[in-house]
Amino acid sequence: MTDDDLTLAQALADAAGAAIRPFFRKAFAMEAKGDLSPVTEADRAAEAAMRAILTAERPGDGIIGEEYGSERAEAERVWVLDPIDGTRSFVAGRPIFGTLVALLEAGRPVLGVIDQPIGRERWVGARGRPTTLNGAPIRARRCPTIADAHLATTGPGYFSAESYAAFERVGAAARDTLWGGDCYNYGLLAAGHLDLVVEDGLKLYDFAALVPIVEGAGGQMTDWQGRPLDRQSEGRVVAAGDPALIEPAIALLQAA
The missing domain is CATH 3.30.540.10 (Fructose-1,6-Bisphosphatase, subunit A, domain 1)
Structure with missing residues (x-):
């Protein structure tokens, strides 16, 4: 590059x-x-x-x-x-x-x-x-606890029933949840206005551009298992302005 x-x-x-x-x-x-x-x-x-x-x-x-x-x-x-x-x-x-x-x-x-x-x-x-x-x-803001986090996602219709139940566990723990926004949410996260974005069903063209933007602002973006996103990723993503949010968010997504 x-x-x-x-x-x-x-x-x-x-x-x-x-x-x-x-x-x-x-x-x-x-x-x-x-x-x-x-x-x-x-x-x-x-x-x-x-x-x-x-x-x-x-x-x-x-x-x-x-x-x-x-x-x-x-x-x-x-x-x-x-x-x-x-x-x-x-x-x-x-x-x-x-x-x-x-x-x-x-x-x-x-x-x-x-x-x-x-x-x-x-x-x-x-x-x-x-x-x-x-x-x-720009820099994402520090927010090390989900209880203080402003969470966003595009909409419930993009989740399966199982993955939406997982998302709701994160939403219940977060300070609040904002609906709608698509890629705009990730720009807001990078600029320090949102703390966490969780989504399912994304395609490569939906998330590839977002990764360098989030990471260059001091955040982190992974799949639901905490793995780095690449061309082979399935489209379940977590973006956090504060990398400290990734582990607890994934724990909630993976909870039985």
Whole structure:
């Protein structure tokens, strides 16, 4: 991962935002995917814009995108794209969705961008570097006990019955629970406004960009067994602004 990769990642986010903004709170075509999740003209336009840049600038790198699938997915370096993480929020006119751009090297996330193109907020994280929000370094806040933690998740419908029961154990122990937010929750955690995010059912393009952002702000992000997240992770994730929260959160998730 190089400075040029950071510049390119932000150019991808710029292109996606330029494609998305004309559709926000306007009429647009929309359909349901096989899993009944929505996809819009804006999702497809944003991913197409990013893929065109990568094809020109990084023809040897792989691409994995939510809307247009994979190209050279077994390459050593793979860009992972989610043009609109939180499409339901976008459809509803709520500006808490985001474009996610990640770079994997040897299957592990080393660079991530969350870009909110309406509020013009951009989080950038890269391995070995501090996370920034609109260019300024940020830090997650210290919160070593779950009883004091502000917990967030996108929604109960993303959990199985079993995993939701596990989530509820964490929620019962936390100070409070915030619903909704998708990737925006992880940006808020990195900036010190939330303490814990627990989710199930995420895909690689949902979480790859988030890992460098959380970790570069001093937090930690793992699966429900406490393992580092990589390309093979199943999509059950825990993000903590204070790494001290990971062990007790996982203990609650794993409790019989």
